[in-house]
Amino acid sequence: MTLDLNNIVANMLHHRQNTIGTGEPISPPIVQASTYKLPAVPEGEYQYGRVSNPTWSAAEQAIALLEDADVVAFPSGMAAISAVLLTTMRPGETLLLPSDGYYVSRLVAQKILAPMGVLIDECPSLEYDSRDFNDYKLVMVETPSNPKLDICDLQAMAAKCQAAGALLMVDNTTMTPLGQRPLDLGADIVVSADTKALNGHSDALFGHVASRNAEFIDGIREWRTISGSIVGAHDAWLVHRGLETLEIRYERMCANAGIIAARLAAHGAVESVVYPGLESHAGHELAKAQMLTFGTILGVTFKDVATAEAFIDGSKYIVAATSFGGVHTSAERRARWGDDVADSYVRLSLGIEPTEALWADMLRSLDAL
Template sequence: MTGFNTRAIHAGQEPDPRTGAVAVPIYATSTYKQDGVGGLREGYEYSRSANPTRTALEEALAALENGVRGLAFASGLAAEDTLLRTVCRPGDHVILPGDAYGGTFRLVARVLTNWGVEYTPVPLADLDAVRAAIRPSTKVIWCETPTNPLLGIADIEALAGIAHEAGARLVVDNTFASPYLQQPIALGADVVVHSTTKYLGGHSDVVGGALIAADATLGDELAFHQNAMGAIAGPFDSWLVLRGIKTLGVRMDRHCTNAGAVVDFLTAHPAVSSVLYPGLPSHPNHDVAARQMSGFGGMVSFTLKGGEETALKVCGLVSLFTLGESLGGVESLIEHPGRMTHASVAGSPLEVPNDLVRLSVGIEDIGDLIDDLTSALA
């Protein structure tokens, strides 16, 4: 098998056979000329079903995650909805992380419950609690690692064993780590989920999602539902994610280096009460992160001694960090999860601390980032 960066640049992206174009063309077409009734050219008939630009992205995604089938969607939540409606039926049960992404929780708790799906939030680092939450109707253990925004770490290999023993599937949201830092399918996951908006796209200019299946049969079922439900990635969005993937490895190296320096700074700062980062030896599951990740990522969360009021002030006092939702772009972002990305879990068991600040550490010069945080925390 070729190396990661080679696959990121070449998988599904061979030069165009007709023109020699090195970049995959944007096939901005809705339909395709057929050579007689049913005479499809390379399987293309209508771009909801398949589009050559999206095909290139889907092949690249499968290669990066070492899966058998990649599928690209209009958003991460569109991918999640398609997956859960494929593998679950009314009356089925899903185990969620106790600190799941707010959008995932909202989808399950406020949309899929109306369809009859039941769920239980569980701290996934507690394997005994996961085993205790299993029901005969459990079809999915949904794992985020690291989690958003508390940077919790779950043992993918152990969860895969628990899921498969119960006849369930393990789904891993690999958005925070990216396939460069973590390979869930190699650790036993059945499906990997991405918001391609984040590190895979990497430039804050596209919204998208992805599923990568470890099994061909499940991959075919997901592809059927992708076409039947229709929330596909368009050709231009697919092209933007493909462009981002080419530099994923070098960007992630810089994200990790910068995040490590920010963590060192925050850990020593008197205004900071705690720093949440899996690279810290004090992180409760640091050993698991070190075993299943090749780096600790660019996401950092911290709490402040002054509480929510101070957290909100810090978010407003930065100048280089941009106050905004999302993550994984080349530019650094700051946000208050309780008021922003995770407002949807307020009042639920997944509510996040109100003194929490989340950083998506970009690839700017680290001295400038530290200076900005120093000024905001003063």
């Protein structure tokens, strides 16, 4: 079946109108309730606030339409990732993680799973191809990896996992379901930090787990209910609202990333630019084949730390912040968190600013370096 993203987005925008009656609000109400009226025999979808909430349901339904899968929402990306790792991994089983992916996923493995007897293996995304997957229960992939933006072949990884009897979990945070569709490429599980582009406004933490395996999703939902790792109603509402503009925000952000990547690469003050959309990127052909867009994030290396910081500080339309995927262009040197990149490597997350205003501002900063 061919992918019909336009209708996926339109259905997501209109999902609520099929469930409401005359006089009901078009946007989902923020249901701020810990408990619900529940006489005699417990029945109905909403009984107690740790189990379910209508505002979460609205956000989950919208994301489920984007993923074309069942979805369970969590209060952060890490809560979603932890839910999968803690429900799936058992003592004596082995987990493979990217050594160049988001470092907090590795901390969950090292600080929580390893002491429980789970075996942890880490390797760079680019070496997944040559690994033997036979020993693994779960393989986690992040592509493009954060922050180096290396690309891993999802179809090949799904085939390897299937042959080895391992589960493939993809952290799709850097791409969103509009930029890359790991479940369509054979992954078993998608996790995402919706704190980033899905919400997009830098005002809520949120995450989700998506899968087309109903039994697996039941286990994740049960984990949420038992562990109490639940979303606040107001955050769910913010994310629902953010989702409604995701497509147009994402389009502008990707366009800004593509145009500005090429211009930065041609500027004398820049040593190098990493962006999957550039022909110079080692994974460019793979990116073209498996990604629907080239994403919103660039890696920009300057000659030294001072120059990198001066570029960020000198640009009034770049906010110095840790995170990405927001409407405001933002940047930081990832080495400050210990990531395995050059000290002068800046992760630049493109926002929705008008392209030429953004570039004129960056150019002023670059020319002054």
